[in-house]
Amino acid sequence: MTLYQVVFYLLAGVVLAATVLAITRRVVVHAVVYLVISFLALAPMFYLLGAPLLALLEVILYAGAIMVLFLFIVMMLPRETRAPGLGVLARQCWPAVLLTGISLTAMAVVLLSLPLAQTPVTAALASPRHFGRVLFEKYWLGVEVASFLLFVALVGAYYLGKSPEPVAEEPGESS
Amino acid sequence: MIVPNGHVLLLAVILFLLGAACAIARRNLLMILIGVEVMLNAASLAFIGAALKWRQLDGQVFVIFIFAVAAAEVAVGLALIVYSQRRTGALDADAYSRLKG
Structure with missing residues (x-):
């Protein structure tokens, strides 16, 4: 396992963990901060995949500008007082979980069995x-x-x- | 040399589905917008992976356009959220269930 692979899978783990934490938070400010972590981890991955300018723009535009805009708006709006109960959340979650699970298994089967997807990408820098x-x-x-x-x-x-x-x-x- | 092409695409798919699940399941309008952001990011990751795979810069160019669209979408979306929150006082997507004809 080369260094590139180690860095790639490490960054992938960080991105996925931060995104999962972001979309499950109750408080929107926490979600935005976790999303910033996710974008900051995605930027080196862009660099790894040969897009240094886009990695920079990811940090400046996404993690910088857009998320700060989110943060401003979140702090401008009043906090939501009426939190839905856990039963309501569970009832509303299962269609999303079901649909994404089905699509994920389908895409994983396709992507991991396709011969085109097996070809390793080699490093390049634009x-x-x-x-x-x-x-x-x-x-x-x-x-x-x-x-x-x-x-x-x-x-x-x-x-x-x-x-x-x-x-x-x-x-x-x-x- | 780095990783199989499928792993990059699989990561993009998982990210996209996480964003989609967030946009479907959450009821807070801001969280729905966050889900859309995650989906746009997953699309740009897939584009960059494909650009590296085929050695074409066009994929990276499209990521620039995705950034522009995301910035415009966030500006208008957040303005809409603030506007509707002012008018109705609710941030919950279920609160916008009444029409007035």
């Missing part, structure tokens, strides 16, 4: 310079569309986050 050339020469239209999407999201978030006075004045006629 330099950010090369990556940027491909991004801006071949996919420049996609970059423009993404920037437009971000602009629309900005406008939408601003519109939704405006002060709620007009809504409070006429609660019946708002559409």
Whole structure:
């Protein structure tokens, strides 16, 4: 077992454990912090799989920006007081567990028996310079569309986050 | 040399299903959004694994687009959650069961 393999399986374990802990927490702040750990462990894995720029962006964008946004909103909203009982949770969980279990077994059987999936991937590193050339020469239209999407999201978030006075004045006629 | 290709994809599948289970089973709106985030991350992991397998940079380029979509989705989604929480005072997805025609 080479060092790469040890690091990969170690990181995979950390990612899975942190994600499982994140999605089962009652308190949303704890879930967000566990998710940050999951993303921070996923970033070296991106590096291991040959994407150093994306590993950096994962830390800056996901673990940095998006999760901090989550944290701000969680702290802005009041805490949920009415916690559902355990019976309700168990009743609502079993469809999710059933469906994901079935899909997981199916995908595992397919992925572990497919001859294509057995081929080992060899290490490679895409330099950010090369990556940027491909991004801006071949996919420049996609970059423009993404920037437009971000602009629309900005406008939408601003519109939704405006002060709620007009809504409070006429609660019946708002559409 | 590193790992079999299937193990990378299997990790991505497990992550995706964890996110999907979170989005299905949890009732807190913020936790549903967190589940969507986990699913997007799993998709980017699969893309990067495939990019390494086939030695094509296109997969990594798509991860950039996934990041952009995730940022936009989180901005609008969180704004929607704050908006609806202001109007109804509830963070529970089951509280939004009434329609007004």
